[in-house]
Amino acid sequence: MDASLLLNALIGVAVVGLLLYRQLVSRKVKTDGGGRMMLILGVIGIVQLTEFVENSGSIGVSAWAH
Secondary structure (H helix, E strand, C coil): CCHHHHHHHHHHHHHHHHHHHHHHCCCCCCCCCHHHHHHHHHHHHHHHHHHHHHHHCCCCHHHHHC
16 A cells, blocks of 8 residues: 555545534533624625626616516
Protein backbone atom coordinates (compact mmCIF):
# COMPACT_ATOMS: atom_id res chain seq x y z
CA MET A 1 0.00 0.00 0.00
CA ASP A 2 1.31 3.44 -0.92
CA ALA A 3 2.24 5.73 1.99
CA SER A 4 0.40 8.74 0.55
CA LEU A 5 -2.78 6.67 0.09
CA LEU A 6 -2.57 5.52 3.69
CA LEU A 7 -1.98 9.09 4.90
CA ASN A 8 -4.97 10.36 2.89
CA ALA A 9 -7.15 7.61 4.33
CA LEU A 10 -6.07 8.47 7.88
CA ILE A 11 -6.76 12.16 7.30
CA GLY A 12 -10.19 11.31 5.90
CA VAL A 13 -11.06 9.15 8.90
CA ALA A 14 -9.84 11.89 11.27
CA VAL A 15 -11.96 14.54 9.50
CA VAL A 16 -15.08 12.36 9.56
CA GLY A 17 -14.48 11.59 13.23
CA LEU A 18 -14.10 15.28 14.04
CA LEU A 19 -17.28 16.13 12.13
CA LEU A 20 -19.25 13.42 13.93
CA TYR A 21 -17.92 14.58 17.28
CA ARG A 22 -18.85 18.22 16.55
CA GLN A 23 -22.36 17.17 15.50
CA LEU A 24 -23.00 15.09 18.60
CA VAL A 25 -21.58 17.35 21.33
CA SER A 26 -24.08 19.63 23.04
CA ARG A 27 -23.43 23.37 22.96
CA LYS A 28 -25.25 26.43 24.23
CA VAL A 29 -27.38 28.35 21.78
CA LYS A 30 -26.48 32.02 21.30
CA THR A 31 -29.46 34.26 21.95
CA ASP A 32 -27.84 37.68 21.90
CA GLY A 33 -26.98 38.17 18.21
CA GLY A 34 -30.35 37.73 16.47
CA GLY A 35 -31.37 41.38 16.30
CA ARG A 36 -28.05 42.49 14.90
CA MET A 37 -28.15 39.79 12.21
CA MET A 38 -31.67 40.81 11.15
CA LEU A 39 -30.53 44.43 10.90
CA ILE A 40 -27.48 43.52 8.79
CA LEU A 41 -29.53 41.31 6.44
CA GLY A 42 -32.23 43.97 6.18
CA VAL A 43 -29.71 46.64 5.19
CA ILE A 44 -28.15 44.31 2.61
CA GLY A 45 -31.61 43.56 1.20
CA ILE A 46 -32.53 47.25 0.93
CA VAL A 47 -29.21 48.08 -0.77
CA GLN A 48 -29.68 45.28 -3.30
CA LEU A 49 -33.30 46.28 -3.94
CA THR A 50 -32.34 49.90 -4.62
CA GLU A 51 -29.53 48.82 -6.96
CA PHE A 52 -31.94 46.53 -8.81
CA VAL A 53 -34.55 49.28 -9.20
CA GLU A 54 -31.91 51.79 -10.36
CA ASN A 55 -30.53 49.38 -12.96
CA SER A 56 -33.79 47.92 -14.27
CA GLY A 57 -36.05 50.96 -14.03
CA SER A 58 -38.98 49.48 -12.09
CA ILE A 59 -40.40 46.47 -10.32
CA GLY A 60 -43.37 44.82 -11.98
CA VAL A 61 -46.52 43.63 -10.26
CA SER A 62 -45.55 39.99 -10.78
CA ALA A 63 -42.34 40.53 -8.82
CA TRP A 64 -44.29 41.79 -5.80
CA ALA A 65 -46.76 38.89 -6.04
CA HIS A 66 -44.09 36.24 -5.54
